[in-house]
Amino acid sequence: MIERTLSIVKPDGVARNVIGEVVRRFEAAGLKVVALKMIRLDRAMAEGFYHVHRERPFFPSLVAFMCSGPIVPMVLEGEDAIARVRRIMGATDPAKADPGTIRKDLASSIEKNIVHGSDGPATAGFEIGYFFDALEIPPR
Numbered sequence: 538m539i540e541r542t543l544s545i546v547k548p549d550g551v552a553r554n555v556i557g558e559v560v561r562r563f564e565a566a567g568l569k570v571v572a573l574k575m576i577r578l579d580r581a582m583a584e585g586f587y588h589v590h591r592e593r594p595f596f597p598s599l600v601a602f603m604c605s606g607p608i609v610p611m612v613l614e615g616e617d618a619i620a621r622v623r624r625i626m627g628a629t630d631p632a633k634a635d636p637g638t639i640r641k642d643l644a645s646s647i648e649k650n651i652v653h654g655s656d657g658p659a660t661a662g663f664e665i666g667y668f669f670d671a672l673e674i675p676p677r
């Protein structure tokens with residue numbers, strides 16, 4: 538099934554000049570970038586985006602990290618896009634990520650892991666709508 542998913546190049550990825558490398562890997566896998574922007578989150582926006590993690594011990598640090606510099610959210614489209622983006626990213630913890638994945642190759646820690654990708658269809662819907670309004674996304 539053709540799906541859309543949200544990915545983000547996080548502040549560590551922007552700071553390390555790998556926006557292009559992350560996008561290149563998605564495009565090389567046949568995924569299409571259908572929307573993309575650079576923004577800087579404030580605390581409320583970062584808290585809202587990661588609200589499912591609000592009770593986790595790493596939440597305050599995660600929110601501070603996500604506000605520490607610009608991020609590049611994007612909408613990716615393709616066959617089975619949600620699972621494919623997650624495979625291309627690799628496991629959350631770069632130490633556990635498979636060779637050849639973005640996080641194995643580029644990430645420095647479980648928090649500063651370069652990239653985010655939606656974990657399912659409902660999450661993708663929420664996350665795409667969090668960063669992009671209808672006029673910014675091409676109709677399907």
Ligand code: CMP
Nearest residue numbers: 590595599629647648649650652653654
């Ligand atoms: P992401 O896939 O964006 O989803 C939640 C984020 O929280 C995750 O990537 C990491 O950046 C961060 N995260 C998840 N688990 C931990 C953890 N155990 N310690 C610190 N940060 C974490």
